[in-house]
Amino acid sequence: MLLLKKLRDHRDEIVALHQIKNFDSSTIIDEILTIxxxxxxxxxxxxxxxxxxxxxxKQIGDLMKQGKKAEAELLKSEVAQLKEQSKNMDDEIAALMANIDRLVLTMPNIPGSSVPAGRTAQDNLTVYKNYTDLPVLPAHAMPHWDLAAKYRLIDWELGVKITGAGFPVYIGKGARLQRALINYFLDKALAAGYTEIQPPIVVNEQSGFGTGQLPDKEGQMYFVNEDGFYLIPTAEVPITNIYRDHIFKADELPVKMMGYTPCFRREAGSYGKDVRGLNRLHQFDKVEIVQFQTPEKSWETLEEMRHYVAGLLHELGLPFRTLLLCGGDMSFTSSMTYDMEVYAAAQQRWLEVSSVSNFQSFQAIRLNCRLKAEDGTNYVHTLNGSALALPRIVASILENNQTPDGIKIPEVLVPYTGFDFIN
RNA sequence: GGAGAGAUGCCUGAGAGGCCGAAAGGAACAGUUUGCUAAACUGUCGUACGGGUAACUGUACCGCGGGUUCGAAUCCCGCUCUCUCCGCCA
Structure with missing residues (x-):
């Protein structure tokens, strides 16, 4: 959510920046300012x-004390009139404000100055890659869903039986690989100074609003009707909401938190090879990193976070690239986003495994999370990133590390898995 | 699921129709003092939205939403949440 004051003071600048997101805000802002x-x-x-x-x-009170009843009664009727007038006025104000809120909520975040213009994923900028040539597998190489079935790592049909498509059952070394990845990611984040959190994985409506999933992405979340709870699509939601309605002192920042949670996404409308195997699931595991930072340092922190995530991929030895998303491909709430994509050599596809974003004050305003400064109160900046989402990492490991005899486990994971080969 | 109690500022906690944006203590911050640590003393110590170049000033907010009243933190109604006891239970 953008601040009214900002819209008023920087109208033209905001309109120009919104162009990069292919969003025309000029008429909306003018309408808002008029209202x-x-x-x-x-x-x-x-x-x-x-x-x-x-x-x-007050006067009436005094008159009553002095016993001047008649005069008091006179004033009472005057007050009654004023009250009626101010009540009408308040109704009007409430209506105007509701209108403003409704309009403000339709405006996406303002992109950072280095965000490239563009409409689709085609226009994203590759800012880093860790390979010179992409791996090419022999003809008999298998996609991960076949590998997972062959080595009994994942039972797809069983998941369908228990729940439905998109809820795979991990078995044996498949399950242990998942657990190893989770622990590896948690240990790395801990070493990087993040505090580990185990948050609730269902949240209330306010939390969904705070991080920006509600109201627009309501249909993407599973909803528990009886209690009014949403299943979290990412740990970002509960972890960021820890500081909803909070005021930080400057020396308390940055706050670095991380946590492992399952994530639930309805993924309505997805189909085809996008959803094949582990490519897109309704339930998946993820370690998320979150930071609260001062406005001055949030850009710096975004870089720090994306380098941190890239470091994980380096260690896993997977071919990956870092994209700076163009305005058109960025989310509604983000001001700047880096996506990390790993290559799945059998599918010959890029799979997004992390999205690292600076939201500036966009979430903080919704969260009412502020920063006490010398010159008044200000909003903090929030950032988050996946570090990392498991399924596509698993897909990439299986496909890229396959040999005729089995699958090689990345060295850094061996202390966690307890095995170095799957066959 | 049943019964009861409660919700006040960063925290504890008083306040029971006007003198209350709210006592007191603690924490925090600034200053004074003391050889350091510490202590003592003094001061500051909520947020939002308006008006004003400014000094300053208006309004609202005591869980949320209504109501009574000239006037509500205080009385009434509804809701939400928390706690305690009972039941059930990993």
């Missing part, structure tokens, strides 16, 4: 009326 002018006028009127009422109420 807000009206709101301010109405508020002045209402405030004055109320000030008047307050004063009269």
């Amino acid at each position: 807000d002018d009206e709101r301010r006028k109405s508020q002045k009127t209402s405030d004055d009326l109320k000030a008047n009422q307050n004063q009269l109420a």
